[in-house]
Amino acid sequence: MPFNDIGLASGLLCGFLFGYVLENAGFGSPCKLTAQFRMSDWSVFKVMFTAIVVAAAGLFLLRSAGILAPDKMYVPPAFLGAVAIGGALIGAGFAVGGYCPGTSVVGLFSGRIDALLFGVGLLGGTWLFAGSFDLVERWTTAGESGAGDTLPLALGVPEWAVLAAMIAVAVMIFVIGGRIERRFGGPLDASAAMRD
Amino acid sequence: MNNVSKACDPRPFWSPLVAGIALGLVLLLTFVLTGHGLGATGFFTRLAAWSGGQVAFDATYNNVYLGPLLDDGKPLSSWITWQVIGVALGALAASWSAGRFRLRVDGTHSFSGPMRSAMALLGGLLAGFGARVAAGCTSGVGLSGTATLGVAGFVFLGAFFAAGLLASRLVKGGPR
Numbered sequence: 001m002p003f004n005d006i007g008l009a010s011g012l013l014c015g016f017l018f019g020y021v022l023e024n025a026g027f028g029s030p031c032k033l034t035a036q037f038r039m040s041d042w043s044v045f046k047v048m049f050t051a052i053v054v055a056a057a058g059l060f061l062l063r064s065a066g067i068l069a070p071d072k073m074y075v076p077p078a079f080l081g082a083v084a085i086g087g088a089l090i091g092a093g094f095a096v097g098g099y100c101p102g103t104s105v106v107g108l109f110s111g112r113i114d115a116l117l118f119g120v121g122l123l124g125g126t127w128l129f130a131g132s133f134d135l136v137e138r139w140t141t142a143g144e145s146g147a148g149d150t151l152p153l154a155l156g157v158p159e160w161a162v163l164a165a166m167i168a169v170a171v172m173i174f175v176i177g178g179r180i181e182r183r184f185g186g187p188l189d190a191s192a193a194m195r196d
Numbered sequence: 197m198n199n200v201s202k203a204c205d206p207r208p209f210w211s212p213l214v215a216g217i218a219l220g221l222v223l224l225l226t227f228v229l230t231g232h233g234l235g236a237t238g239f240f241t242r243l244a245a246w247s248g249g250q251v252a253f254d255a256t257y258n259n260v261y262l263g264p265l266l267d268d269g270k271p272l273s274s275w276i277t278w279q280v281i282g283v284a285l286g287a288l289a290a291s292w293s294a295g296r297f298r299l300r301v302d303g304t305h306s307f308s309g310p311m312r313s314a315m316a317l318l319g320g321l322l323a324g325f326g327a328r329v330a331a332g333c334t335s336g337v338g339l340s341g342t343a344t345l346g347v348a349g350f351v352f353l354g355a356f357f358a359a360g361l362l363a364s365r366l367v368k369g370g371p372r
Contacts, residue, residue, distance in 0.1 A: 074232035085329050091355065093320065122323060
């Protein structure tokens with residue numbers, strides 16, 4: 001393992017479960033999603049960090065047990081300038097538009113027209129990028145880190161130590177975030193997300 | 197007992213802990229099945245190439261970035277397209293069954309409908325451009341990249357949240 005199955009069925013299955021979980025988390029709602037940036041609802045941080053810790057720990061355990069082959073997972077290359085520029089643009093687009101690319105699909109399929117417009121914007125942004133590719137190509141490989149693509153390699157610390165630190169961060173997010181969002185009157189619930 | 201309002205009320209969202217654990221397990225399943233994580237913008241890039249090819253074939257074909265994707269043929273031929281179709285079906289099943297599906301322009305609390313629509317379009321434009329620079333989005337680099345402990349994922353998340361915090365302070369009246 002991994003099976004390296006890139007067929008129709010595995011795509012539909014993984015996607016269906018992804019969309020089902022995101023909608024149930026409330027991540028079709030642009031109000032709930034952007035409330036993270038206003039600090040009044042910490043669900044985005046909580047869900048993302050929990051998911052990252054669960055998946056990272058799962059990969060670690062499956063590899064340690066010899067079930068999953070080492071170094072077979074796709075790790076994004078460490079073009080740190082490129083991901084910083086792109087990440088900042090996506091974060092700004094998220095705050096202004098209400099979605100990120102994945103959650104805009106969830107928003108559209110819970111009936112939101114604004115999510116469709118966000119998707120049209122995504123297409124436009126892709127065309128804009130392609131049209132100015134000669135100018136921006138060097139951004140896509142900016143800031144290459146020679147230290148290694150993963151945090152354990154780059155920092156020279158064992159994987160279990162990185163995982164332990166991430167679990168500690170996740171717990172802190174739940175404790176501190178929970179306190180801050182209570183001051184704002186608690187996270188946005190499903191009924192509030194249905195109101196205009 | 198107010199049964200009428202109970203029947204109309206949407207089912208509550210999952211708690212963040214439950215949703216986070218479920219999302220983590222789905223991501224783990226995806227890694228085990230395919231060797232890579234979940235994504236979204238790979239589909240929009242293929243859709244941009246395909247739709248560009250329909251509207252302006254020569255310009256798209258000659259474009260250094262989109263041209264090679266046109267050679268791949270239809271957007272339906274790739275895993276990421278099926279995955280995004282899956283996301284759509286999953287979100288529809290979840291919102292419909294929980295009474296949370298409603299056709300509307302959402303997030304118009306502080307903006308009129310047309311203004312909110314323009315902001316959604318602008319936000320998509322920024323995110324679409326940014327996703328091509330980063331070669332991925334919140335799902336592909338932020339979530340999946342970080343789960344493999346990729347340095348790129350952590351840097352992405354830092355920049356994503358810093359810019360989001362800043363933009364939501366500078367631009368008043370985003371969706372709320």
